[in-house]
Amino acid sequence: MKVIVIGGGAAGFFAAINIAEKHPDYQVTILEKSNKLLSKVKVSGGGRCNVTNARTKPSELVPFYPRGNKKLHPLFKTFTTSDMVDWLNQRGVETKAEDDQRMFPITDDSQTIIDCFLKEAKKHGVTIIQNEALTKLEQQNDRWLVHTKATTYEAGKVIVATGSSTATWKVLQELGLELTPLVPSLFTFNIKDPRLQDLQGISFNQALVKVTGTKLEESGPLLITHWGLSGPAVLKLSSRGAYELADKNYRFDVIINFTGALKPDEIRKHIQEYAEANPKRKVINYPLFELPKRFWERMVDHCGIGAKTPFMELSKKHMNKLVEELGQGRYAVDGKSTFKEEFVTAGGIKLSEVDLSTFECKRFPNLYLVGEVLDIDALTGGFNFQACWSAGWVVSETFEI
Structure with a gap:
């Protein structure tokens, strides 16, 4: 035979x-x-x-x-x-x-x-x-x-x-x-956003990624790349949503929770408790939620929090912005990348x-x-x-x- x-x-x-x-x-x-x-x-x-x-x-x-x-x-x-x-x-x-x-x-x-x-x-x-x-x-x-x-x-x-x-x-x-x-299927998200610029190689042990206007969401490790976002969370999302994302011509917004699964109120409470315990520490020098230092510095700066601002002086406006960026950051995806x-x-x-x-x-x-x-x-x-x-x-x- x-x-x-x-x-x-x-x-x-x-x-x-x-x-x-x-x-x-x-x-x-x-x-x-x-x-x-x-x-x-x-x-x-x-x-x-x-x-x-x-x-x-x-x-x-x-x-x-x-x-x-x-x-x-x-x-x-x-x-x-x-x-x-x-x-x-x-x-x-x-x-x-x-x-x-x-x-x-x-x-x-x-x-x-x-x-x-x-x-x-x-x-x-x-x-x-x-x-x-x-x-x-x-x-x-x-x-x-x-x-x-x-x-x-x-x-x-x-x-x-x-x-x-x-x-x-x-x-x-x-x-x-x-x-x-x-x-x-199994592709990465192209994102051009100043919040991610020059941060390629930074990874998060656990993040939650949602596609706005859909039921698509996945959690898992996340990676910032030269072209946007990758890692298991994004790859799983691209697989489950292969046809739905193709229909969108790979242009859509994602909401990212960089803390994993913490809700906004939980993020806020954690920051407040840390501030009470460490009032004089400068915000930019002490990353919370086990976030990478360079990413934390970028988020603090993006939220308008000064480099010398201590936790005790975080305004309500700055607190709200930081909670939003860490737990509900919105990013525009414009295309995909495949290997x-x-x-x-x-x-x-x-x-x-x-x-x-x-x-x-x-x-x-x-x-x-x-x-x-x-x-x-x-x-x-x-x-x-x-x-x-x-x-x-x-x-x-x-x-x-």
Whole structure:
């Protein structure tokens, strides 16, 4: 049996390795359009590879998938995050869970995962052909013809795992498969505001971000960047609101609580209590709420509080302004920024087109779709990778011996 896996990314490699391991008599080939393999694995988690998540129960996982959601519950019962941890461990890769339940290789190096996959592929005889871009899929009786720019391959089974590929979606649409509209997911907010200028690199352990005029809000770590705001809070928000924010053409206002979840009255009370205990201390020199010093100085200055003003002399006007900026700061978003290597797309081939117990196309026998080519995407935290691992495993389990 010849099996062709289209796409040399996470989902493609994992499916290919497991198929080749379980069916040593199969000829498994990966076709990758570029000269790079596992590029998203390489950059994930800032180069550490957020390989999965410490949550193990399907009921805990599905809320992190804005598209797919409850339909994925059976998938994670079959192969969940702990199964992936065991899979890696059996192949010499130890992992660790961080406080936010993201999991990384213990080496904190994505190359550890890449080396593992390449080693396993070689061990089980997987052929890897690079610079082979898919141009057409053709069903011929019980066989598939895979056309690339250079040649044509014949296979008994084909697995499409190309991720966010406009060219692949076009090929699949030409077959007759239906596509859910595509919009970016997991992007950062472009904000040009003097309050954030030259503060890039400053982060907040916990912040609450709301999109005005909507029900969209998310909490989590927040990061000031050269172009605006990023970090888990913003990335989660961009994922959940992918379609709603696209409709706004990525122009909207956000309200940010830099203290986390404190209400205005609680912020005010804390400042007043500190002022009573430390009346002569200069406001600008003593950041409250564990806020970064440079950010606190910027907020104090923006509120018109003088550099020599002690806490005891904070006027009602200045107090009100400071409470507002810290707990309900309003910022105008004008556009988004995405990282090409980490780009995630909401949308894809409709889940109704595949049998989610096998990931085989309902109308096209022996054609399988896994990973982001489907209308499945998740919040940041290792969840997108886990969808790839689970689908790749399920496909390998369904192949007949």
